[in-house]
Amino acid sequence: MSPQQGGSWDAQHPGDHGHSGAGGDRPPLLDESDEHARRRGHVGARLTRTDGPAKVAGAFRYSSDLRVEGMLFGATLRSPHAAARIRSIDTRAARDMPGVRAVLTHADVPGDKLVGSIAADQPVLAVDRVRHHGEPVAIVAAGDADTARRAAALITVDYAVEPPVTSWEDALSDGAPALHPGGNALRAVRIVRGDPDAGAAAPIVVRDRYEVGIQDQAFLGPESGLAIPDGDGGVELHVATQWLHVDRDQVAAGLGLPLERVRLVLAGVGGAFGAREDLSMQLHACLLALATGRPVKMAYLREESFAGGHVHRHPAWMEYEHRAAADGQLIAVRARLWLDGGAYASSSPAVVANATTLAVGPYAVPNADLLGTVAYTNNPPCGAMRGFGAVQVAIAYEAQMDRVAAAAGLGPLEVRRRNALADGGTLPTGQVVRGPVATVALLDRLEAAPLPVDEPAGDPRDLPGSAFAATLGEGVRRGVGYAAAFKNIAFSEGFDDASTARVRLLVRDGAAIVEIHTAAAEVGQGVVGVQEQIARTELGVADVRVLAADTAVGSAGSASASRLTWMAGGAVHTACAAVRARVLEHAAARLGEGGEDLALRDGQVVRAGDGTPVLALAELLAGAPVEETRTYRHAPTEALDPQTGQGDVHAGFAFVAHRAVVDVDVELGLARVVELTCAQDVGRAINPLALEGQLEGGSIQGLGLALTEELLVDAGVVQTRSLGSYRIPTIVDAAPLRSIVLELGDPDTPYGLRGVGEMPSLSSTPAILAALRAATGKALTRAPVRPEDLVVHRPDDDDGMQG
Amino acid sequence: MRLTVDGARYEVPDAQAGQSLLRVLRDVLGLTSAKNACEQGECGSCTVAIDGEIACACLVLAAQADGASVETAASLAAPDGTLHAVQDAFVRAGAVQCGFCTPGLVVAARDLLARNPDPSDADIREGLNGNLCRCTGYQKIVDAVRLAAQEGRG
Numbered sequence: 001m002s003p004q005q006g007g008s009w010d011a012q013h014p015g016d017h018g019h020s021g022a023g024g025d026r027p028p029l030l031d032e033s034d035e036h037a038r039r040r041g042h043v044g045a046r047l048t049r050t051d052g053p054a055k056v057a058g059a060f061r062y063s064s065d066l067r068v069e070g071m072l073f074g075a076t077l078r079s080p081h082a083a084a085r086i087r088s089i090d091t092r093a094a095r096d097m098p099g100v101r102a103v104l105t106h107a108d109v110p111g112d113k114l115v116g117s118i119a120a121d122q123p124v125l126a127v128d129r130v131r132h133h134g135e136p137v138a139i140v141a142a143g144d145a146d147t148a149r150r151a152a153a154l155i156t157v158d159y160a161v162e163p164p165v166t167s168w169e170d171a172l173s174d175g176a177p178a179l180h181p182g183g184n185a186l187r188a189v190r191i192v193r194g195d196p197d198a199g200a201a202a203p204i205v206v207r208d209r210y211e212v213g214i215q216d217q218a219f220l221g222p223e224s225g226l227a228i229p230d231g232d233g234g235v236e237l238h239v240a241t242q243w244l245h246v247d248r249d250q251v252a253a254g255l256g257l258p259l260e261r262v263r264l265v266l267a268g269v270g271g272a273f274g275a276r277e278d279l280s281m282q283l284h285a286c287l288l289a290l291a292t293g294r295p296v297k298m299a300y301l302r303e304e305s306f307a308g309g310h311v312h313r314h315p316a317w318m319e320y321e322h323r324a325a326a327d328g329q330l331i332a333v334r335a336r337l338w339l340d341g342g343a344y345a346s347s348s349p350a351v352v353a354n355a356t357t358l359a360v361g362p363y364a365v366p367n368a369d370l371l372g373t374v375a376y377t378n379n380p381p382c383g384a385m386r387g388f389g390a391v392q393v394a395i396a397y398e399a400q401m402d403r404v405a406a407a408a409g410l411g412p413l414e415v416r417r418r419n420a421l422a423d424g425g426t427l428p429t430g431q432v433v434r435g436p437v438a439t440v441a442l443l444d445r446l447e448a449a450p451l452p453v454d455e456p457a458g459d460p461r462d463l464p465g466s467a468f469a470a471t472l473g474e475g476v477r478r479g480v481g482y483a484a485a486f487k488n489i490a491f492s493e494g495f496d497d498a499s500t501a502r503v504r505l506l507v508r509d510g511a512a513i514v515e516i517h518t519a520a521a522e523v524g525q526g527v528v529g530v531q532e533q534i535a536r537t538e539l540g541v542a543d544v545r546v547l548a549a550d551t552a553v554g555s556a557g558s559a560s561a562s563r564l565t566w567m568a569g570g571a572v573h574t575a576c577a578a579v580r581a582r583v584l585e586h587a588a589a590r591l592g593e594g595g596e597d598l599a600l601r602d603g604q605v606v607r608a609g610d611g612t613p614v615l616a617l618a619e620l621l622a623g624a625p626v627e628e629t630r631t632y633r634h635a636p637t638e639a640l641d642p643q644t645g646q647g648d649v650h651a652g653f654a655f656v657a658h659r660a661v662v663d664v665d666v667e668l669g670l671a672r673v674v675e676l677t678c679a680q681d682v683g684r685a686i687n688p689l690a691l692e693g694q695l696e697g698g699s700i701q702g703l704g705l706a707l708t709e710e711l712l713v714d715a716g717v718v719q720t721r722s723l724g725s726y727r728i729p730t731i732v733d734a735a736p737l738r739s740i741v742l743e744l745g746d747p748d749t750p751y752g753l754r755g756v757g758e759m760p761s762l763s764s765t766p767a768i769l770a771a772l773r774a775a776t777g778k779a780l781t782r783a784p785v786r787p788e789d790l791v792v793h794r795p796d797d798d799d800g801m802q803g
Numbered sequence: 804m805r806l807t808v809d810g811a812r813y814e815v816p817d818a819q820a821g822q823s824l825l826r827v828l829r830d831v832l833g834l835t836s837a838k839n840a841c842e843q844g845e846c847g848s849c850t851v852a853i854d855g856e857i858a859c860a861c862l863v864l865a866a867q868a869d870g871a872s873v874e875t876a877a878s879l880a881a882p883d884g885t886l887h888a889v890q891d892a893f894v895r896a897g898a899v900q901c902g903f904c905t906p907g908l909v910v911a912a913r914d915l916l917a918r919n920p921d922p923s924d925a926d927i928r929e930g931l932n933g934n935l936c937r938c939t940g941y942q943k944i945v946d947a948v949r950l951a952a953q954e955g956r957g
Contacts, residue, residue, distance in 0.1 A: 048894050048895055048897070049894065049897075049899060051902070052893075052894035052899050052902075053886060053890075053894060055899050055902030055905050055906075056876065056879075056886060056890035056891075056893050056894055056899060056902075056905055056906070056909055057836070057876055057877055057879070057880050057886065057890060057906075058835070058836025058837070058838075058875055058876035058877045058905075058906035059836065059877065060902055061835070062835075062838070062903060064835075064838075064839055065829075065835035067833055067835075144830070145830070217937075218937055219901070219903075219937055220838070220840040220846060220848055220901070220903040220904055220935065220936075220937055221838075221840065221901065221903040222839065222840065269901060270838075270840070270901050270902075270903035271900075271901040271903060271937050271938055272901075273937070299839070301842065302840070302841040302842065302843060459923070459925045461925045461928075461929060462925065523901060524900035524901025524902065524938050525900065526900070689897040690897065692897065692943070693897050693900055693938070693939055693940075693943060696939060696940035696941075696942045696943065697900065697937075697938045697939050697940040698940075699940055700939075700940030700941065701937075701940075722841065722843055722845060723840075723841045723843070723845040723846050723935060724843065724845045728935060728937060729941075730932050730935060731927075731928045731931050731932055731934070731936070731941040731944065731945070732928050732929065732932045734928075734940055734941040734942070736924070736942065736945075737940055737942040
């Protein structure tokens with residue numbers, strides 16, 4: 001490990017991870033050793049979760065666990081059709097059912113009839129037409145959930161069913177029925193750099209078409225929450241979400257209430273992965289609560305979670321042409337990307353921008369011609385899912401890189417090293433990447449990691465399909481594949497991406513404590529712990545309490561785009577610095593000196609040089625807490641030039657690579673991932689334990705996209721509506737995981753940290769696909785791979801059948 | 804009908820006995836430690852022990868559990884709050900993220916270790932194959948069960 005690579009470690013061997021505090025590029029972190037940090041629970045410490053004991057004891061309260069005396073239960077009537085006009089809605093039978101307290105339709109929405117996190121194009125409740133299967137049409141409140149659901153089923157909707165638009169090709173063809181007033185072209189992003197025709201006669205030209213099916217976030221905690229009327233016309237909503245304030249804004253708009261009449265509180269979140277960025281039951285529960293004057297709880301069943309409850313990852317169709325010199329050096333890339341956005345915009349405009357701006361991967365490409373298009377269709381709405389547009393293109397560009405390698409006679413690692421962006425490299429948008437580019441270092445570390453040993457006499461359960469004793473191993477072939485990828489962090493294209501924190505240092509029962517108040521959504525990723533560690537580090541106080549996230553404090557922004565550790569962490573960091581400055585000012589005044597050499601440590605004001613205590617915080621602050629609120633922003637970004645697609649659109653980047661080792665039974669088409677190794681530059685690991693969890697979880701979600709996960713839609717109707725038919729990896733499907741973490745540091749972020757959460761899901765899928773190609777020799781241009789795709793027919797197969 | 808849940812006795816109105824045990828626990832008795840991720844027997848998040856046999860509470864008719872003793876994750880810890888070795892290992896190994904699968908998993912893992920105190924990684928994966936987790940990628944769950952087994956032997 002060179003000093004420039006900073007600290008790094010192998011997660012499998014936490015004892016010898018070389019996590020050195022003397023890393024070259026790492027920004028100075030106070031004057032403390034990492035051992036000190038670990039002991040004190042500071043930044044860099046491997047800590048367990050504060051909410052861990054409650055979660056393992058079943059005592060943690062998720063949004064679906066909420067109860068309050070006298071509450072009602074809400075249910076939703078959804079469209080069974082992908083496209084239909086609504087002639088009439090008859091709610092009388094439902095209203096007359098005993099126990100029913102309210103039945104509401106679009107006519108009962110007092111405020112805006114359309115909502116949406118980016119574009120308000122989605123009806124709160126369908127008005128005169130439905131545009132997708134599962135679209136909410138009416139809502140019911142009753143004394144119990146079963147009564148509410150039975151009543152919803154009694155609502156008669158007179159539909160004039162229409163032929164649905166079920167593909168992007170149809171949606172964008174002449175004469176296609178328009179789903180929305182602006183037509184079906186939701187957004188197109190064009191990027192041209194250099195000479196698009198360069199390399200037309202290059203010695204290496206590889207082209208193909210790739211497809212990615214619909215992936216679902218499939219979080220385990222259902223969409224749910226509890227709305228409580230405040231008795232004064234307003235409402236308080238306890239809900240599982242990724243962004244309290246953007247929910248609050250949409251709920252208030254739909255209710256026709258000023259923002260201050262709508263208060264949101266984060267309830268326990270059972271996973272998110274992008275599926276909680278858009279409204280689900282939030283506004284419906286509030287409408288029912290205000291209509292009945294009673295608390296109303298809503299919790300979706302798994303079937304409605306899949307069909308209408310939340311958006312999915314965009315399916316993609318991608319045509320790529322890579323042109324390279326004989327030595328494999330890229331000359332030009334041409335890509336055409338089509339995403340099916342489904343019936344409503346959701347975050348499609350931002351997803352297609354990501355897909356297009358990241359379409360060539362972490363490589364230096366002097367000439368690029370890229371066009372990404374997302375279309376409205378009558379398929380289920382697609383939007384945010386971990387990786388957000390970067391996942392789909394990585395599957396295509398990494399397959400292309402392996403083809404370039406094969407044409408040039410290079411190995412998969414060499415072709416990537418040869419073409420990797422250098423530090424300060426330029427993207428097709430013209431944007432220069434700030435800070436170190438880790439791709440080559442990550443590939444080097446993957447290459448150096450020992451390969452799993454093939455054990456012929458190993459446990460038979462380790463064979464593909466082993467759970468079903470499907471094979472004795474005679475047709476099993478091993479393959480190894482590599483992939484690299486990168487992604488933008490935080491919000492792009494000029495968005496005012498901000499995060500606010502209130503930090504209060506006070507004395508209680510004779511001891512200094514810190515209270516942090518933010519609206520940052522803890523969705524399982526560990527952002528509560530991040531805030532605690534930053535405050536301990538910056539204020540030298542052990543007892544840090546993160547208050548419940550709600551809208552009583554300023555917005556934290558979304559728990560998405562791998563941004564929250566950076567942004568909410570940045571806000572806490574900045575607010576802590578402001579508190580520290582005031583405390584040291586008090587101390588200096590008390591001591592009658594300038595205070596230049598004072599610092600905070602272990603609950604005391606100390607001499608910065610040698611740590612000599614000079615004043616206890618308990619004494620200094622008794623009866624006079626210090627509180628500061630700060631809003632943190634990353635450096636502003638620009639809009640894309642609509643003609644050329646040039647612009648500094650992204651706030652920062654993070655780099656990742658994977659190695660996958662697979663065994664494939666090429667007779668049965670069964671695959672097993674033997675081992676998956678994720679190498680990632682995280683900039684700075686705030687909590688290595690939580691960080692490994694992100695790398696591991698994201699890697700296995702990528703494994704699911706490679707092998708088992710696909711939301712099937714037939715004529716616009718969702719077919720996979722259970723965890724039995726939508727197959728997320730089980731513990732048997734999941735590969736043993738290794739993590740290799742580099743901390744190269746981003747020069748413009750607190751502690752040098754980079755976003756983490758999405759990256760492991762970028763290169764996992766393409767690495768597995770590459771390994772499957774290596775094992776089978778097949779092209780495998782579609783994810784997920786199906787068993788029949790993996791069957792290798794040998795020339796003598798027919799003879800064998802006759803024999 | 805009568806139920807003992809985590810050591811406490813409850814009377815359940817007979818009219819509710821036709822629901823799933825999970826619904827009775829959560830909606831009738833207000834005991835939410837068994838989770839409701841799918842309610843179709845596919846995820847294991849509602850795994851409980853019924854007179855010592857583990858099952859998905861969503862697949863058990865409440866009436867079938869009449870008179871039985873049901874244990875959820877809430878009963879694993881000691882009365883003073885000290886976590887069970889399996890629970891403690893889940894926290895320390897980082898096997899908990901969102902945690903929605905965790906109450907079911909710790910009940911299933913305790914059962915696995917009771918039957919096989921020295922499981923290989925393959926045994927652990929086979930034994931917990933009925934419990935889905937979407938956050939962790941399972942590596943740290945395997946680590947946690949291995950850790951609990953090692954400490955149980957020590």
